[in-house]
Amino acid sequence: MTLTGHTTTRKMLYWGSHYLMIAAFVLFALFPLYWLLKVSVTPNDILYTEGVRMWPSRTTWENYTFVLTQSNFPHYFMNSVIVAGTTAAVTTVIAALTGYAFSRFAFRGKVIIVALMLITQMFPLVMLIAPIFKILAPLGLTDSLTGLIIVYTAFNVPFATFLMQSFFDGIPKDLEEAAMIDGNTRFEAFRAIILPLTLPGVAATLGFVFTAAWSELLFALMLVSSESASTFPVGLLSFVSKFSVDFGQMMAAGVLALIPACLFFLLIQRYLVQGLTAGAVKG
Amino acid sequence: MASIEIANARKSYGAVDVLHGINLNISDGEFIVLVGPSGCGKSTLLRMIAGLEDITSGDISIAGDVINDLQPKDRDIAMVFQSYALYPHMSVAENMSYALKLRKTAKDKIADAIGNVADILGLSALLERRPKALSGGQRQRVAMGRAIVRKPQAFLFDEPLSNLDARLREQMRTEIRKLHHRLGATSVYVTHDQIEAMTMADRIVAMHDGIIQQVGSPVEIYDRPANIFVASFIGSPAMNFLEGAYETTADNGDQGAGIRLSDGSLVPVLPAQGASTNQPVTLGARPEHITIVQDAANGLPARVDLIEPMGLSTLVHATLAGKPIKIFTMDRPDYAVDSFIHVAFDMEKVHVFDSSSELRLPPLTEPHTGHSD
Ligand SMILES: Nc1ncnc2c1ncn2[C@@H]1O[C@H](COP(=O)(O)OP(=O)(O)OP(=O)(O)O)[C@@H](O)[C@H]1O
Ligand SMILES: [Mg+2]
Numbered sequence: 001m002t003l004t005g006h007t008t009t010r011k012m013l014y015w016g017s018h019y020l021m022i023a024a025f026v027l028f029a030l031f032p033l034y035w036l037l038k039v040s041v042t043p044n045d046i047l048y049t050e051g052v053r054m055w056p057s058r059t060t061w062e063n064y065t066f067v068l069t070q071s072n073f074p075h076y077f078m079n080s081v082i083v084a085g086t087t088a089a090v091t092t093v094i095a096a097l098t099g100y101a102f103s104r105f106a107f108r109g110k111v112i113i114v115a116l117m118l119i120t121q122m123f124p125l126v127m128l129i130a131p132i133f134k135i136l137a138p139l140g141l142t143d144s145l146t147g148l149i150i151v152y153t154a155f156n157v158p159f160a161t162f163l164m165q166s167f168f169d170g171i172p173k174d175l176e177e178a179a180m181i182d183g184n185t186r187f188e189a190f191r192a193i194i195l196p197l198t199l200p201g202v203a204a205t206l207g208f209v210f211t212a213a214w215s216e217l218l219f220a221l222m223l224v225s226s227e228s229a230s231t232f233p234v235g236l237l238s239f240v241s242k243f244s245v246d247f248g249q250m251m252a253a254g255v256l257a258l259i260p261a262c263l264f265f266l267l268i269q270r271y272l273v274q275g276l277t278a279g280a281v282k283g
Numbered sequence: 284m285a286s287i288e289i290a291n292a293r294k295s296y297g298a299v300d301v302l303h304g305i306n307l308n309i310s311d312g313e314f315i316v317l318v319g320p321s322g323c324g325k326s327t328l329l330r331m332i333a334g335l336e337d338i339t340s341g342d343i344s345i346a347g348d349v350i351n352d353l354q355p356k357d358r359d360i361a362m363v364f365q366s367y368a369l370y371p372h373m374s375v376a377e378n379m380s381y382a383l384k385l386r387k388t389a390k391d392k393i394a395d396a397i398g399n400v401a402d403i404l405g406l407s408a409l410l411e412r413r414p415k416a417l418s419g420g421q422r423q424r425v426a427m428g429r430a431i432v433r434k435p436q437a438f439l440f441d442e443p444l445s446n447l448d449a450r451l452r453e454q455m456r457t458e459i460r461k462l463h464h465r466l467g468a469t470s471v472y473v474t475h476d477q478i479e480a481m482t483m484a485d486r487i488v489a490m491h492d493g494i495i496q497q498v499g500s501p502v503e504i505y506d507r508p509a510n511i512f513v514a515s516f517i518g519s520p521a522m523n524f525l526e527g528a529y530e531t532t533a534d535n536g537d538q539g540a541g542i543r544l545s546d547g548s549l550v551p552v553l554p555a556q557g558a559s560t561n562q563p564v565t566l567g568a569r570p571e572h573i574t575i576v577q578d579a580a581n582g583l584p585a586r587v588d589l590i591e592p593m594g595l596s597t598l599v600h601a602t603l604a605g606k607p608i609k610i611f612t613m614d615r616p617d618y619a620v621d622s623f624i625h626v627a628f629d630m631e632k633v634h635v636f637d638s639s640s641e642l643r644l645p646p647l648t649e650p651h652t653g654h655s656d
Pocket of ligand 1: 327
């Protein structure tokens with residue numbers, strides 16, 4: 001009896017500390033977001049006067065109405081949706097095809113291509129801004145959403161490819177071989193058998209690239225100068241004027257900018273948690 | 284249904300040669316078992332027939348047509364994988380109908396075919412399940428069913444039973460044989476299990492290091508192995524091998540022969556073709572061809588190492604002329620370990636192998652037969 005009592009206490013202690021640690025981590029990760037929300041609903045006049053409080057004594061939507069109706073923010077927001085959405089789609093298609101080839105085929109130059117793709121990931125982006133500007137300017141691709149999409153796609157393809165490859169590696173190649181014997185060409189087998197099983201991977205890749213493109217600031221700032229082609233991270237900077245920073249409005253815009261990312265992950269989370277390949281082979 | 288001809292087929296991965304010139308003719312409706320140790324190239328050969336692996340040189344024909352450059356989908360063959368390779372996102376019925384759908388078979392015909400095969404394999408109650416909700420044995424059946432519904436030219440099996448437990452494996456072995464009788468389909472079956480090979484094959488193809496060692500019926504392979512490799516690979520418990528020197532003896536004018544073992548004792552054998560006196564040879568004797576004799580004058584002394592009861596029979600491990608041997612007996616011996624017994628070899632059944640070429644030297648009395656196909 002004492003023995004079981006003892007082990008139960010230990011078990012509870014174990015799980016207790018387990019959950020405590022998870023809770024601490026979640027708190028740590030979400031606190032900045034909470035602060036963002038808090039500042040965005042704090043009226044300007046009490047932002048500095050109230051000191052540090054967990055929740056303001058009065059709340060207001062005025063920052064939101066200003067951002068949505070008086071500023072250029074809705075326009076930046078649309079630009080960002082176009083750029084991040086297209087980048088995510090194009091990158092994922094390229095990465096899926098390349099990742100599949102890396103996973104399944106042995107071909108000449110494979111090692112070199114992989115090495116080159118890894119090397120592109122080693123340079124600090126700042127180094128590349130000038131040359132990229134030089135390349136894009138004569139093509140008329142600076143100050144344009146298309147230019148941004150091309151640059152973002154180029155920078156995200158290597159990592160996305162390796163990500164997709166690891167998902168394909170997890171799917172036994174017996175499956176498409178069975179499909180090929182059943183009457184598919186390799187491409188048909190890829191589309192009908194392998195792709196549906198890689199949906200979690202596709203979702204993860206889409207999510208990763210979308211968020212990366214959504215929050216990218218450096219290139220958006222350097223390659224785009226006009227208002228009409230600005231994305232929202234650049235737009236956020238416009239709340240910083242020479243003399244002051246409009247924190248309330250900036251935070252309201254920030255909260256709004258979180259919405260598409262949240263929606264996106266809500267849509268794909270079903271695929272992220274699903275282990276679709278279970279039962280494919282023995283086990 | 285169709286015949287399959289493999290003519291001088293080779294396979295290399297870069298500089299590594301995996302198959303060295305395979306020649307094999309499989310007749311219509313035959314059940315061929317490819318057997319050999321791990322890495323000998325069985326799967327590679329099977330995958331070359333299926334079109335999943337390029338043929339480095341040589342030709343493979345199905346029903347008389349060379350299919351070297353055809354895609355797998357155009358070869359009209361079905362394959363059962365060791366992993367079963369069921370499509371996880373499809374139900375059992377969808378898995379089985381996939382190939383028929385791709386061929387644009389009419390819906391009612393597909394339903395008939397599936398119902399039929401599900402009946403044969405006892406899958407009728409499982410048709411709506413996904414593979415992950417099936418047991419290993421059920422998955423194996425679905426994989427079989429997926430192959431059967433197509434009525435292909437030939438069936439290829441790559442170790443389809445190796446993931447099942449012993450009892451289920453035995454049961455499926457019989458079932459596959461029965462199915463083969465019923466469908467009469469040309470089948471190539473890969474296994475490294477020599478019992479599967481013995482029990483299932485019309486003809487066994489024994490392979491080693493990418494070379495066919497022998498082709499023959501199970502009884503031929505068991506009773507007249509072409510070389511030491513085949514002799515040692517087929518049969519369980521394995522054949523005993525003892526090295527010695529060949530001798531001819533004359534007894535009352537009759538020509539006789541024997542093998543002088545390292546301890547000086549002489550084991551009488553039938554005179555062998557092409558063997559000369561003092562030639563180094565290897566005596567091969569299956570455990571059931573060695574008997575324990577009571578009379579010391581008629582046997583060679585052997586020291587008992589271990590008695591292994593196997594239910595039906597008993598296996599006696601002993602040491603003879605410094606070499607471990609196994610003796611099969613239907614008795615229930617109770618020798619003490621380290622005691623001495625006397626053993627005699629069945630002269631008509633033991634084999635003489637040339638020690639350097641490792642080929643069997645058949646007795647003079649055996650009609651000459653070409654070994655490899
Ligand atoms: N892609 C490859 N590159 C190089 N060598 C390979 C490749 N695939 C197979 N091999 C080699 O070919 C040989 C034969 O392989 P195979 O899979 O046909 O053996 P197997 O007889 O089926 O063995 P097992 O019983 O283990 O399945 C092995 O030595 C293996 O290492
Ligand atoms: Mg194999």
